[in-house]
Amino acid sequence: MVESLGVTVVLADYVVGASFDDVPTAVVRESVRSLLNWAGCAIGGSGHETVDRALAAVSPFAGEGVARLFGRVEKTDPLNAALLNGISSHVFDFDDTHLKTIIHPAGPVASCLLALAEVRPMTGAELLHAFILGVEVECRIGNAVYPAHYDIGWHITGTAGVFGAAAAAGKILGLDRQQMVWALGIAGTQSSGFREMFGTMCKSFHPGRAAQNGLLSALLAQQGFTSSDRVLEAPRGFAHVMSTERDFSEITDGLGDHFEISLNTYKPFACGxxxxxxxxxxxxxxxxxxxxxxxxxxxxxxxxxxxxxxxxxxxxxxxxxxxxxxxxxxxxxxxxxxxxxxxxxxxxxxxxxxxxxxxxxxxxxxxxxxxxxxxxxxxxxxxxxxxxxxSHALGSLERPMSDKDLEAKFSGLCEGILTPAQTATAIQSYWDAPSIQDAKQLIKVAVKT
Amino acid sequence: MVESLGVTVVLADYVVGASFDDVPTAVVRESVRSLLNWAGCAIGGSGHETVDRALAAVSPFAGEGVARLFGRVEKTDPLNAALLNGISSHVFDFDDTHLKTIIHPAGPVASCLLALAEVRPMTGAELLHAFILGVEVECRIGNAVYPAHYDIGWHITGTAGVFGAAAAAGKILGLDRQQMVWALGIAGTQSSGFREMFGTMCKSFHPGRAAQNGLLSALLAQQGFTSSDRVLEAPRGFAHVMSTERDFSEITDGLGDHFEISLNTYKPFACGxxxxxxxxxxxxxxxxxxxxxxxxxxxxxxxxxxxxxxxxxxxxxxxxxxxxxxxxxxxxxxxxxxxxxxxxxxxxxxxxxxxxxxxxxxxxxxxxxxxxxxxxxxxxxxxxxxxxxxSHALGSLERPMSDKDLEAKFSGLCEGILTPAQTATAIQSYWDAPSIQDAKQLIKVAVKT
The missing domain is CATH 3.30.1330.120 (2-methylcitrate dehydratase PrpD)
Known part of the structure; x- marks a missing residue:
């Protein structure tokens, strides 16, 4: 039983109780833009040797091939798909950025959800809502410990991302409050990833592994696998162990009033x-x-x-x-x-x-x-x-990429992987995401045939 | 290319070059005692609901069932076997203790190796050597950061154990120096586990996950998946990010002269x-x-x-x-x-x-x-x-459990899971470990039939 209303419980409670009807239209639209941008990056990075090598390593031990890999022809199990799509989507360093924390929010959360969608039917709206909530969780946790946590040397996209992936998967799996608290706990106790790895294949491994570990956390919690009820705030929990400073009000203030995904930005250019x-x-x-x-x-x-x-x-x-x-x-x-x-x-x-x-x-x-x-x-x-x-570069919050800019970026990333016709279909499917009946459509249009 | 002889490279070099012939007989004997103790704990804990729930969560996504679970009838893939055997072996808090660091050394390393043995043939001697080296790596890394690292709130069996598992699996896989360095890097960037989780199912999840993540690290490195060459010593690497104090000489001094597994102890009683x-x-x-x-x-x-x-x-x-x-x-x-x-x-x-x-x-x-x-x-x-x-309790370094004590403990743990005849066969197989041709024998005798 959850004993007190700590920060972790408050956050879990919010995710469990949140309704898509309460999400403003503009926020939903931004989530679609984030997802389109993420999918383009995942397709574009899919042929990178980082993905090839990871796939070669896990394939002999992977489960039934029910989950597709963005931009590729192979299939694997959903846990490994979360890992591999997460790697693809970050390998070019071209994915989205939550500028307040420099978290790349979509990598852990979208990679997790679009693997889970293969085995757990969900509508486009359900997917988007879980995505919005997952981003909310990871960015709020990031806000609470940034910049001290990052300055120590933690790659915050991995360390905070695993919470977001767990929350998103937990929402889709219909976890109750106690299970959601446990999912966050199991996620937190796997939180990891050093900035020392920048410049190596491990950098994109971090969001991939965060997606996979978050998904595993939700699956374990669904089976009643227990963890602490206070992973975020306990003296030996995340915010104290992995940061020298912390502000828990960043996690709990105004939950549901504003959405961190509204602060997401997209890179027009494939560099720092x-x-x-x-x-x-x-x-x-x-x-x-x-x-x-x-x-x-x-x-x-x-x-x-x-x-x-x-x-x-x-x-x-x-x-x-x-x-x-x-x-x-x-x-x-x-x-x-x-x-x-x-x-x-x-x-x-x-x-x-x-x-x-x-x-x-x-x-x-x-x-x-x-x-x-x-x-x-x-x-x-x-x-x-x-x-x-x-005065502000394209892609900044002050001068966001237009929908057309995002489409052009997506098309550029799909070149040589999808046909132009496939690319056009994919773009349309993503814009239609809020109304599609089966979120698997968003995977179908993004794989190589 | 490895650029300088940092601590990580020195340690990797030692593991790659080490020969079983150079390991003193008494050290080999202690490794057998450690392995017997670990196997008893893994068999004894195998029916715990922690294992049941983890197995239920991962089974739908697991790979081909080529790897057996200690004390159970089910099979799974080697990566999940490493996880589940690691959980079993720690769930009673009855496994071994390296008193200098309170690392439970066998959990991460033996669980990793006895999963890998299912798909990678190895002799008993090869298994024991890799086990000794894995324990050496995790305990030396532990020595370098204990107690500051533990005091912050890290569960050192998980955080240091993942390095030991990676090194042990890497030795068996025949990684070269660069690959071994990468394996340690990939392992380190997954190093995780909060002491906040004590009293929950996540406590035994830590050594299990360390075993699994270490195995994955070695498999990735084998495929050329790159990481930092300085995961241990870099300013944004393990010892700086995850500890307030560190002494790198603990990692490098006297490598091959003394063996940390000689300092391993075994609990005669199933409590703190x-x-x-x-x-x-x-x-x-x-x-x-x-x-x-x-x-x-x-x-x-x-x-x-x-x-x-x-x-x-x-x-x-x-x-x-x-x-x-x-x-x-x-x-x-x-x-x-x-x-x-x-x-x-x-x-x-x-x-x-x-x-x-x-x-x-x-x-x-x-x-x-x-x-x-x-x-x-x-x-x-x-x-x-x-x-x-x-003046010193049974099980302390000053008054170690005798071989007979260890046999009695093993037998007690196997009660109701193996028959007395199976238990006797298992004990004999473990004592014979240095000379057996196929390490899989050590798994065969430990599963429920």
Whole structure:
């Protein structure tokens, strides 16, 4: 029996009792946008060797192949599907961001739900509601311990994400209050993932494993597997053991009044967010002035100091290194008007034309420039100068990606994996998610055939 | 490529290069004793509802049933077998203890290996060597961060155990140095488990999950799944993120010169270790003087203060509560000469004869008494007084359980699960472990038929 109304119980209670009817339309719409963005990332990343290797490792021991993998032809069991789709969706670092905590919210929660949907019938509305609640749980827990928890070295998408996945799966499974409390407890005691792993395959393993572990937590709780009733607040529980600071009011205040998924953002560009203002400015200059690379003499950037600290690589040699080069990023953006995975391929980074333009780019760090500001100035060979000041990059909360932007991003990620017709069908299915009868439709349209 | 000789690389290197021929005979013998003790606990705990519920949760999604569960008839896949055998082996809190760190070493490592043995042929010697190395890895990592790590609230059997399981499985899989480093990294980034979970089913989930996660880590590393090369020592790695203090020399000094498994101990009694001196004294008095409960007027105990703090429950109502009652424990020990699971059943705790004797027991805390000391004094109805001073309880490093003691404990745990003939065969198989050709023999003798 739950003994007292601690933070964990309050949160579990909310999830158990929440009704989809009480969710504002705009919040539902944002959840659909988040899901579309997540699905595109999962499809786009599905052929990455990180997924190949994980699949090779788990396949010999996997259960009945009833669960499909986004962007692939293989099937596996739902627990492993949660893991693998979670890896796919994060492997490009192109998924969504809850800026308050830098949690990537969809990875753990959507990967969990779209694996569970294979064996547990649910409508689109039920899926979206569980998704909204899962994101609420992980982001509120993140809010309670951020930034201290992150500063210690925890990869918060994994550590907080596992709670979100457990809550979402628990909602679908119809857990009662005690079971939901246990699910959060079982999830919490698996909370893990070091930032030390950034730059290795383990980074995308974290949201995948959070999805899988959260799903397992809900399945265990459904069977009466017990845990603490106070995983979040106990002296030897999550917020004390894994953080030096904590504010529990972030978890309980205004539950149901506002929704953290409303604060979700989507990356228009397949690289670290600090370069986004510069890329954005470059893309706008190219579009507004119909710029051609051949017209450009040189480029100047005025950026925040963090940009050069994190992405100051002058001569990147690989696609991955290109993501840490504001110089390459701006050269590619001026050339192609985009900065997707294609612009961060090894081929693009080694393209002599891109390299030549890149070498003309000069960047100056300026302490008066905010992290999401930048000024891009292009000096043309004809003597003219064009300049663009970006006060908030595309994809920020102040200048969100439009539905069309999200569709274009999705299409780009599906290239070479789904046919254009399949991609169009998939996009439409996601927009229709609130009204579809069987959430499995969202999987069917996203696999390779 | 491994870039520098950090602690993680040194440890991985040792595991990869270690040869069984270099392990002293006494160390091998202790590993056999540890394994026998672990197997008894896994068989004895196999019918617990914790195992039932976990099995019910994972079964629908489990892979091909090629792996057997100790003490049961069901089969599952090796990853889930590692989980479930790990739960069984710890659910009674009756398994082994590395007293320097209070890690229960066998749970994560043996559960991992005896699941892997189902699909990867290995000799008894190979199994024992991997077991010794896995215990070495987890206990050395534990030594490096204990007690600070434990004091924060981490259940060290889970958090350190996952490294041991990964190293042991990696040794069997023949990982090269880079793969072993990655296996430790993948394991570390899953390191988890709160002490807050003590008293719930999640406590035994921790070693089970450590076994399973460690096995997965080695399987992933074998496929080239990358992680950090510095999971132990990096500023955002295990020892900094999960502990406030650390001494890396504990990990690297004297590798191969001494073996942590030599420091392993086994519980003769199925309760917290603080009551053991009192129980030990009671059992000795009963044996030495052929005591009958009917002869006893009253009992006095002189114990360390911690005994009453942790196990001062005067009137336990359930078997579990009985484990937290030095009064019940001594009454049962004087009556039956034992303190196994049977003496901590609900029936025994509610037995009027036991209750009557229990109510005569008085305990005095004395600050001059060490935690592993006690004096038990029995006042007989005939006016005589018998007293026994225990300076180190049976099962301590100073007074280890004999092979015969371990056999008796094993037999007690197998009662009602294996037949006496099966139990005798099992014991012999474990003593023969160093020379058996197929380690699967150790599983075959331990399952219910």
């Amino acid at each position: 967010i600090v370069i986004h203002p510069s890329i954005d400015g470059a893309v706008q200059l190219r579009t507004d002035h119909d710029l051609k690379p051949a017209d450009i003499a040189r480029v100047e950037l005025k950026v925040a100091p963090l940009v050069l600290e994190l992405t100051g690589k002058k001569t990147p040699r690989t696609g991955l290194e290109g993501k840490f080069s504001v110089y390459h990023s701006v050269a590619a953006a001026l050339t192609y008007g985009a900065a997707g995975e294609k612009e961060y391929s090894n081929a693009c980074v080694a393209d002599p034309a891109i390299m030549a333009l890149r070498d003309t780019v000069e960047a100056t760090a300026d302490r008066t420039v905010r992290d999401d500001e930048a000024t891009v100035t292009v000096f043309l060979k004809n003597g003219k100068t064009l300049s663009k000041y970006v | 270790i603080v009551i053991h001196p009192s129980i030990d004294g009671a059992v000795q008095l009963r044996t030495d003087h052929d005591l009958k409960p009917a002869d006893i007027a009253r009992v006095e105990l002189k114990v360390a203060p911690l005994v009453l703090e942790l196990t001062g429950k005067k009137t336990p109502r359930t078997g579990l509560e009985g484990k937290f009652s030095v009064y019940h424990s001594v009454a049962a020990a004087l009556t039956y000469g034992a303190a196994g699971e049977k003496e901590y059943s609900n029936a025994c705790v509610a037995d009027p004869a036991i209750m009557a004797l229990r109510d005569t027991v008085e305990a005095t805390a004395d600050r001059t008494v060490r935690d592993d000391e006690a004096t038990v004094t029995v006042f007989l109805k005939n006016g005589k007084t018998l007293s026994k001073y225990v």
